[in-house]
Amino acid sequence: ALAAPAVAQTMPEIRWRCASSFPKSLDTIFGAAEIVTKRVASLTDDKFQIRVFAAGELVPGLQVLDAVQNETVECGHTVSYYYVGKDPTFAFDAAVPFGLTARQQNAWMYYGGGLELMREFFKGYNLVQFPCGNTGAQMGGWFRKEINSLDDLKGLKFRIGGFAGNVMSRLGVVPQQILGTDIYPALEKGTIDAAEWVGPYDDEKLGFYKVAKYYYYPGWWEGGPQLTFLVNIKQWDALPKFYKEVLTMACAEANVLTLAKYDAENPPALRRLVSQGAVLKAFPKDVLEACYKATFDVYAETAAKNAWFKKVFEPWLQFRKLEYEWFSIAEHTFDRFVLAQAAREG
């Protein structure tokens, strides 16, 4: 004989709507929210159901944070750097130029004080946030012409968002804010000269290789961008403890699974893109060095005028320094050796 456990006594019927910043066609990044909602439904006997809506269905993809903040929807799935216009501090919840890799971001969030610090910041927007996916280091984007020197950046109309756009404008780039689905026609018509999106698997679906063949790397502004599950704080506080715990866990699961899916899908997609004519190009060293310098200029200027940015940036920078020290030892020398051996084998 089984007594109904306390769990069962606190399982009210709850229906939430989750606004995603992404289109359904991108099964990796859109799918991260679905991993969460399926688990939540399954573990609560469908008592707690969250329905995911694609970008534009309820709210525009770049306004998910506002919609959750205002309780237009109870929750959302997005990338926090979309909101650097409100405050550049949001970028630390996703990625900043020459920042942390996916693993380092997780280390910072879960065991480096990052989650607590960012929770305090998000609280000011009536939000509670959870790491919920990562793409890994992104590609630098699709260019109609080669970038051989810093001069080639001057006047370049480049679809690139937020913080990195700000950095690039110092090198003469004209940053363009364009939704993912509008990039292809803009590139095709030549309204823009270049566009960055994610990496091989997602980029292939959007077809950029047909209209801009040079595929540059690395995306130095996104070494390990985190996706974020946002919940309105009032809605969160009203959840039974069991639902809170299930949701927390489901986000952690989606976090590891989404990165694993990108890491499994990107390699064959890269091969397909190259076979269809994409030309892989590394950014020249002097371009990267100028971008690095401009980035740290922007960091210093932003920290000088934004107290929240400074409060996060300073411990984050110290954490990054230690991470880089350690990763340059075992992890990087392992990678460098095996990748060189494999390249030699062809």
Place this chain on the structure above:
Amino acid sequence: ALAAPAVAQTMPEIRWRCASSFPKSLDTIFGAAEIVTKRVASLTDDKFQIRVFAAGELVPGLQVLDAVQNETVECGHTVSYYYVGKDPTFAFDAAVPFGLTARQQNAWMYYGGGLELMREFFKGYNLVQFPCGNTGAQMGGWFRKEINSLDDLKGLKFRIGGFAGNVMSRLGVVPQQILGTDIYPALEKGTIDAAEWVGPYDDEKLGFYKVAKYYYYPGWWEGGPQLTFLVNIKQWDALPKFYKEVLTMACAEANVLTLAKYDAENPPALRRLVSQGAVLKAFPKDVLEACYKATFDVYAETAAKNAWFKKVFEPWLQFRKLEYEWFSIAEHTFDRFVLAQAAREG
């Protein structure tokens, strides 16, 4: 009014024992199993309780798999390469020399067919297994003398396990199988010349730097070793669906959290070790190249005589090739650039 959901009607009281291969003092690697058991208890109102026992408390650390297979305990937490003496195929569930990094291992397991393939293999031992933690690329170990050439490997008594020990013996190393807790006295007395364990955070606790100052990298035999949660298949089959789902999720959560914890704890531990006299040394290139060649000789020989090994090795090798191609583009060039910049900044 809340009706007791189906979840509650399938929540019998279950008590399991989990044998860990690790000592309690290693809060990272031992702690992975505790992340699982705490979540499972919490989400089932303590109806499903799993108690974790340290290595040696119920069964010796290197016999966890046998104990779960024989139902001496219902489940265990271990590293599958401990069992290569039974079959070298076990190593793919953890790490093989010059193999996958932590992220690539997750990609293979969750979306590259690895989990299904390894489940089929483990079924032959009456086991169901779950990825449950990863240490990241390990260090190459503590050496009493410098390794300047291949000659220095001849006759070297090195505490190193399983598959890698087999590879190293071809280069004249005399591999030693010693439990973690017995390494320190063996190194101190000079019974052995060198010993590998994990990385800075765990190694510091065991105090090796006091008796062998050269700390070599990378641990090429463990680029991203996975920890594994093992469940006896009969016990697994008897679990209610809800418990199965909670356990599966908890292992995924422990998988991401344990790697994040290592990645957060290793960097400050590395600094402390260096300040206490540890001397960081990279293995010479010709040593790594000879090890690489010996590794692939062992792979070929093993695949020729072991059908299971061949069945896993061939798709695994193809997966690895694609992973390396992609990781050499965005991820590795990002790492190389930022690590070089940071090293210059000091």
